[in-house]
Every structure is written in C-alpha cells, then in structure tokens.
Amino acid sequence: MAEILIIDDDPLFAETVADKLDSLRHTSRCAHTLTAGLAAAVEGRFDVVLLDVCLPDGNGLLAIDRLRSVASDPQVIIITGQGDPDGAELAIRHGAWCYLEKSSIVKEITLPLTRALQYRQALSGQKAVLKTVERDQLVGESPRFLQCLDMLAKAAAADASVLVSGESGTGKEAFARAIHANSRRRSGNFVVVDCTALPEQLVESVLFGHVKGAFTGADRANRGLIRHADKGTLFLDEIGELPLATQKSFLRVLQERTFCPVGSQEECHSDFRLICATNRDLVAMTEKGVFREDLLYRLRGLSLHLPPLRERDGDIPRLVEHFLSRLVQRYGQERKECLPDFMDYLTSYAWPGNVRELSQAMESAFAHAVYSPVLFPQHLPVHIRTAHARANVRGHETIPADVPSSEAILAWREAKDAFEREYTQRLLRHSAGNIMEAGRLSGLSRTRLYQLIRKFQLG
C-alpha cells in the first residue's frame, strides 16, 4: 500500500483518480493548487505524486525538481489534459517518472504506478550503498547535483565506459576522477588525455605508443598512454575533438583492448576503464558525419550529464563557502565574511564558465580584498559587476505598466490575465518569437501558446 498525492485543480477528476487508487489499495490525498501540493509534499511521506501541468498558480513541470527534493523523495507522474510531445519530453528531462494523459489515466495508471513503486523499493536498498561513495571535493546539495552523485555511485560500482557531458567548467574531469577514486581500479593510474591538445600527426603514437625509429624523431620507444592506464582509468577529455582516423583505430582498441604501437606488428594489451568527457553534442556530430556513431555507442555505456551552475538551486553559496575555506587555508589568512549583497551578485550572475568561473572569481575577490576582513561586491571581477548592473536596469525597464502593484488586490481572473500576459510577453521575447523554443521553455503546448498570443494580441 502506497501514499499518493494528487495535485490537480479539477476536484472531480482528482476524486475519480482517488477512487481508482483506493481500488488499488493505496491511500491518497488531493491538493488543488501547486502551493498546496508543495506544502502537502513537504509535510507528508508520499511515495508518488500525480501532478497536473496547468495549475492555477503555476506550471507543474517546473515544480518537479522541488517535489523530488522533499524528504520522502517521491516519484512524480505527470498527468495532463493535452497530449503534447514537447511537454512529455520536458517532463522526463526534469526527472518525472512518466507522462500520462487524463483521458486514459484510470485505465492506464496501474502499470506505471506499480513500476514506480517497485523502482522506489529497489532504490531504497541501493541508497545504503550510495552513501558510502567518497565525493572527494565535489560540493553541492541541489537535487540536480545529488542525482549526479547517485549516477557517480553507480558508475563507480560498474566497469562500463562512461560519457560525462556538460558545459565547460561544470566539473566533468572532477567527476571522472571521483568515479575512478571510488572504483575497484582506484590503485591503478588515472590517465588524462586532452584530445584538443593532441597534435594530429602524433595522436596514435601518444595513445598507442611507438617503437624506436618508428618515425623521424622517435629515438626512443614509448609505451603510450593506453598502456599506462592498464588496470586503471583512461580519461579522454573533449572526445569530440578526436580526429576521425583515430576514432576508427580507437574503436578497435575498445572492442578488443588490444592494439599495435606505431611501427610495430606486435599486439599489446591494456585492461583500462574508459571515461570520456565532452561539452559538444556528439549526436549532432554523428549526424554531420564528423563523429563515428559506432564509437558513440561504445562510449556511453553509462551517461552522466552535469547541469550548468545556474540550474543548481542553492549550490552557489555552498561553493562560495568551499572556495573561501580553501583560500583561507592556502594563504594562511583570517576568514573573510561575505556581505549579503556580495552573495546577491554571485547568485544572480549566469556563470557561463560554471564552477571554474566561480572558483576564479572567488580567487580574484580574495586577492582584491587582501586588507579587508569583509568581501564587498566591489571586490568581484568587473564583468560580474557590469552584468549585475545591466540585469538590474533591464529588470526595471521590463515591468509592464499593466502589472498590478504588490499592494493592489485584483479579482482572481484579472490577476491571472495580467500574469499570463506578462509571462507570454517575456516568453516570446526570450525565445525570439520561436514557438517551438517557447514551448520547450514553458512546457506549454503550441495550441495553448497560440491561444495566449491571440488572447493578448501579441502576434
């Protein structure tokens, strides 16, 4: 018997679903707004949340992360009136268990619900194992980051190839090192190959080694990095940059773990575990023919996608604290306090260079504040201060005249219209009028977007 929370603004529908759940011997509770649903999820110990998309006070898809991060860690099943492939994709990307249409829910809920509950049960056994993973210096507690740590634990326990993706500076190499350090290969070498720095003529000799005299300048034999990674982990950073010709030879190495050094006919063997990293879209590269599809399949035995820092709720202050303690230790100085507005600048900045950029910004601020016990926004690099200034000006300009002041209480319908109008305007601006993109960002179907555009004459 499971505890299920239904968040849906249609009381009749919610009751029908509750009856169905009752017949399956589960207990349920209904909430008719997102706010009430989130509060109930925090209070209760729900196993599963059935979540509507269009709620009076917000879009359900954007609340999945918050629901998944409550203590009982419920699975979220999205229920919606509108069959919308983009919305379905967005739901899964945000960590929903599955996406069901309201019209068929009573008939179709049993199997996904059973599977979600079975999965939870399997997970509870696994959690004990996950706790034992040494996260090393990896700081973060946001739900998105914790999901990555879960994947790290799975990758550490397995021996399959791992493809780590994410924007530059999100911690791909740091995660790869942590996977190695937690794996049974930890006593072997962790060998880093930066594919962007491999000179094209020498790639094969760097990887596979060469015999003496194999080419001009080869006055000594070289074992190559793949043999160096024997019993350990080979980390290929920026795998998307590996030249096509080398991709072909490397695929063979991956299949057989044997290869011939340049200039030799003798086969060598290396028992290495492969972890690759990329900030490029390898699937798009295979479509363009610049990356081998068969190699891509081999690389992604397990995939780990690291979120950009701007999407890691609440992690910036934790990382700031971490970098600050490290700097204090490194320079043997007194601790410095961060003023609240210093932190505001950091939390409102978009961090295109992610954790690396934050670490560098802290280092720079620390150096500028050499005689100050307190960190002021003025200690931050100028590009962060200018971004803050620009964002504040833009924020001021874009408050539309028809948005009510926080003091005025409008009728519900008027307030909803004002919100919808302002939201749609911002959405269209943000997506440069591209309906597909607007749908992706908002989770609204195209039909609904066109309705809103017509309603407020924004076309």
Ligand SMILES: Nc1ncnc2c1ncn2[C@@H]1O[C@H](COP(=O)(O)OP(=O)(O)OP(=O)(O)O)[C@@H](O)[C@H]1O
């Ligand atoms: N969660 C984290 N906690 C603490 N430090 C982190 C974290 N993630 C990354 N870092 C630090 O940020 C810096 C950049 O990380 P890393 O080199 O692993 O990123 P990357 O994604 O591999 O970057 P690139 O794509 O440019 O190669 C490193 O100094 C790393 O130690």
